[in-house]
Each structure stands twice: as structure tokens, then as C-alpha cells.
Amino acid sequence: METEFYRFLASRLPRLPAGLIGPGDDAAAWQAQGTWVVATDTVAQDVDFRLPEATLEQVGHKALAVNLSDLAAMGAKAFGCLVSLVLPDQGALELAQRVQQGVLELARQHRLHVLGGDVTTWPGKLVVTVTVLGQVPGGGRPWLRSGARPGDRLLVSGPLGGSILGRHLHPPVRLQKALELRKQVQVHAAIDISDGLVLDLWRMCQASGVGATVELDQVPVHPDAHRLARGAPEQGSPLHHALYDGEDFELLVALPPEEAERLDSLAASEPERRWYPLGTVTAEPKLLGRHADGRLEALPIRGYEH
């Protein structure tokens, strides 16, 4: 099936620019200059998706999307991806084609090259590992988790919580939004929220040696978090879902207050371009939530651990 699959793939790939060697050789090759970034992430059946709840195309989409989210968190432009498929023996070729279709569609949207990959068949379940390559634009530096400084403002790229109602199958890709932000303001630190706002904010704080205060009445709560809380109030409030649910794949960034103000004055009214203020970086390495009445409470640090 390997041969057929590569034939299928070759027939679906756009022509590569000169100097770029794509799939079909022992490795892909390209001309590089400047700062490059690379990340890899795996999605596994019954862990990161269930079939047939997710379609195979969605699995491919998700496998690439969660990786692109890592590039976005570095403030990088997507360049290419490699896709490794471990496929159940039964119907492996069709599985491979449909997963790859999801990858190809998202790759096309973000203009990244499919550079290669690997296929294995086995009696086990479906595993998709994607590696992405990206480039930091314009001689800039990658955004790290470790650059947040006391006084920085925290912003998030979209409303949070309740992704389990369906968004987890089709994670947003904030590449474009990150690149626009890079053009507009100076960013001190960034991370993508994959395991819950609190846990990922805490990871940024730990990497930066700081703490944070979250304005609980400002956290943008996704309508899905409200729906989830209405349907199962015993599982927590909408805010609780926004703070702790995994798989939002929004970006969390820290930037100097004057930069945050400048961004605010550029205020985009379209939700697609809007950044939501969330809180402030503090010197004391603690995670606090501030209620509307000013009351502070320590935020328990937990989230999704793989």
C-alpha cells in the first residue's frame, strides 16, 4: 500500500518551487536562512480523537493544526510539514488517503509544503505524528515562554472553554493572527493554550520566573463553555471551563503595558482580529484570580497532562 499511497500523495501535491526537494527521496531539502523553528506533535486514536466521532479528514486536520499552533506561539511563519502515519491494517490505504486529505487541505490554506513522511501498517490503532517547520519573519526572534516580565499585560487570541463540544475536532489556527500581532507590537512571551489556560499560563510564568493575576471578570468565555455549564452544572461554571478545559488552541501572549495600549488603540472590531485582555504579570511567582469586587484568590494549578 506504501507505493499506492505515495502515488496518491504525489498526484495531490502542488508543484514545488525550484530548489525545494519534497517527498520521494530519502529526505526533503530546502534552502534556509535566518531563524527557523521546528515542532512535533502526535495525535493518537482514543486519546486525542475517537472514530467515527471525528472523521478521518478531521484527524488529519487536527494533527497538523495542533502543530501549527506551536508555530503560531513562536510568532513564526509556516514553511512545511512531514506526516508519519501508523495505520490499522484493515483498509489502511483509504485511511491514509483520508487523513492526508485533511492535512493537505489545511496545508493549502496556510501555504505550507508537505515535505515528506512515513507510513506503517499494524494491527493497532491510528497514530498520526506531524512535524512542522517554520521561519521567524524579517530577521526577528522567536517568541519564547520565558520572556514575560512583571507589569506585562496578558492577552489571549480568543474565547476559551467548552472545546469538547466540537471545537476540539477542528482547532483554530492562529498563525495569521500571530504574524499580524508581530507586525504591530513587541511581544515578550507567548504560549499556545493546549492544556487549559491556568496550566499553560503557569508554564509561561515558570519559564519566565514570574507570577500572574488573572482578572476573572475579563476572561473571555466561549459560548460553548456556557452551553456546557448549562447542560452539566455540576461540572463547573462557564468561567471554570474557560480556565481549565484543554484543547482551546488559542494563543496567550505577554507584552509591555504601553504595547498593549497601542494594540488597544488599533482595536480591531472583528473578533477574528481581536485580542482579549486577561490580566497582568507579577513579580511574585504565584497565580491569582481577582474577582470583580477586588477579592483575590489563589488559582489551583491543574489542567490536562498527557
Add this chain to the structure above:
Amino acid sequence: METEFYRFLASRLPRLPAGLIGPGDDAAAWQAQGTWVVATDTVAQDVDFRLPEATLEQVGHKALAVNLSDLAAMGAKAFGCLVSLVLPDQGALELAQRVQQGVLELARQHRLHVLGGDVTTWPGKLVVTVTVLGQVPGGGRPWLRSGARPGDRLLVSGPLGGSILGRHLHPPVRLQKALELRKQVQVHAAIDISDGLVLDLWRMCQASGVGATVELDQVPVHPDAHRLARGAPEQGSPLHHALYDGEDFELLVALPPEEAERLDSLAASEPERRWYPLGTVTAEPKLLGRHADGRLEALPIRGYEH
């Protein structure tokens, strides 16, 4: 277990040079210039290895080695790797540490950076996906499968066949040998022999639009192929094993006859540096074997298909 595993990994990693961002952020980052190559390969339990026949350290070694073999086949220098682990729930942390130990040891030998990775636990079997990055030295071009021309000499980096007797658990890494060859002569085409000499030679021929004649009495047959044939004569001759067994991970290269002669005059007596002549590239797109008495026969094209 994710947190513990990354702590373990961080404690084992050598200090990274300035400007290189390693594991622990959303992505790794490095400064690039010139021609870069990237490849990915997966090894899965009960497909590419069996436990406990292979130790977990060997699994890590193999997962990286098969990828480094792809870099060698491009004539590239190893730069870094990313390791994605899908681990059985039971004892996942120890599994992860032991597999990573095998990766780290081989990475240390070849001076490549461990740049990042991913861990997932699940009720299934062990899957290890490695992605490697490499750089083509000195402004050169990567070796492709497609550059072989009629009249080129075919050479192989080591004796073939019988890897199943143990070498498949500890594949050779011909990176250094490939880089030496690059310094000495001009290479037209290269491929690593992972699925059997005949099948991989045929892949090179197809990519190049050529054929080849293999001198059957010159094929370097590994002692393991002899042992295998003695133990189970019904499974074929030693030569048959050398032609068709998978997982040799030696390199096959095509180079102009005058370059082959020049290499021969530099003749290394140590087996570690020696290249074995094997045959000639032909214009007619056929794969032939020539016996010692001059008799030609078509070589059936088969090998290991994933």
C-alpha cells in the same frame, strides 16, 4: 508523567550552544544557512521490533539510526532530532526514559542536538517517531536518488544480508562514511538500503530513468547471510539474502567511472572506510544480474514493503 519525563530529559541534555532553543518551549529554534534536509521515520512495536527481544534502549537507538541513515543518503551532516513517543500506559515513564536513553547515546556519538518531542500514553503498543534535521556541508547539493546516469558505477558501503540475525536491532549509521565520500569524490545519486538491495536499487533506477546490471559475484555478502543460509537453506542462498533482505541500512551510491577509479586508488584497507563495487548503471531501464560466467538474468524486483 509528562512533567517527570521532561525533567529527566532536561537533566540528560548537554548544554545547547547560544542561539539554539531546545526542548521546553512550543518549538525549537535555530539559526540556519545553506541547504538543509529533513526526514521522519516511525518504528512500531511488533512491526519494526519486538519486546523483549529488543531492549528499549535498542528501540531508541534504532528509531534514530534509521533516520540518520536517510541523512547519510543525502550526504548531509546531522544537526538535530525530535522524538515523539506513544507509550503503553503501564510503566510509561520508565519506558520513555529507556527509549530516550538509546536516542541520547546515539545522538551524543553523532553530535546531534535533541531539539524536542512529544509524549502520549495510551492502552496500545509502543510507537517511536523520530524526525531528523541535517545540513549539506560546504554549500554542496544534497545527493538525490534521481542523479544516476548510464555508465555510473554502483558502490555499497558494507556487506549485505542476514540482518535479521541481530543487526536489525542495531543498524549501522553511515553518516561519517558518507561525509568522507563527499569530500573525496563526486556522487551522482544515493539511497539507503532499508528494504533490500534490489528494491532500493530499483527505486534509484526509477527515479533516475535508468537501469542497472549487478555483478552477482561481486555483491558483498555479509557473514550473517551465510549463517542464515546454512541454518535454513530452503530460504535461499547467501547471495539471495544479500539481494533481498531488508534492514541493512548500508548506502548505495552511483558515481562516474573515473570517480570510482579515483576512490579505488585511495583504497581504504579498513572495512570501516571501504566501498564495495557492485555493478553499473545502464541506459535500458531494466535490472539485470550478471553471473561470473557472463550469463545475464533479470532480477525479480521485490523487497520489503511497509
